[in-house]
Amino acid sequence: DIQLTQSPSFLSASVGDRVTITCRASQGISSYLAWYQQKPGKAPKLLIYAASTLQSGVPSRFSGSGSGTEFTLTISSLQPEDFATYYCQQLNSYPLFTFGPGTKVDIK
């Protein structure tokens, strides 16, 4: 089974900061990776799919990159509404569409 790790698991940042979250897969998954944002008490929201494609309606300050085993989610200028938990998900290893453990972004 493909395992995903995320780093850091927690980060404290300020409004306006550039934030980068890394997701690593235990084996190559090509570009079959998605990123989600989840706020407390809410359902997850798709941000990025196919590793780097921005979902419709998602602000352009979010971007994704990577392929194979290492991927990054970058928020170019953190906004107050971006404080949340972020999950990566691999979609290559059918039928086990594993999620990463999550990265919580908190206010410094």
Next chain:
Amino acid sequence: EVQLVESGGGLVQPGRSLRLSCAASGFTFDDYAMHWVRQAPGKGLEWVSGISWNSGSIGYADSVKGRFTISRDNAKNSLYLQMNSLRAEDMALYYCAKCQVFELKGAFDIWGQGTMVTVSS
């Protein structure tokens, strides 16, 4: 408006069964694969099961294989999850999620608000 509404959660004793439903609206249901994802209290997301547009491809997480059954009724725009032999570790908020494509290998672009399953004696 594109919407997914889950129902059927509740309190159930270990070993018993429960059937979750997800009602879809605002999109052509039978054009897309659908999935169930769960989240235990204070924990991360866990993919549970997925079903392709025509039920031809179905997958389960190892943790539920042999106990849970996913199905869909395209005429009723509905997705289901039959959960048997429930365990304490199945206690979670269960989300229904729409896939971007008709087969299973696509990101989940629409999510419901979830239905809570509590397993306790």
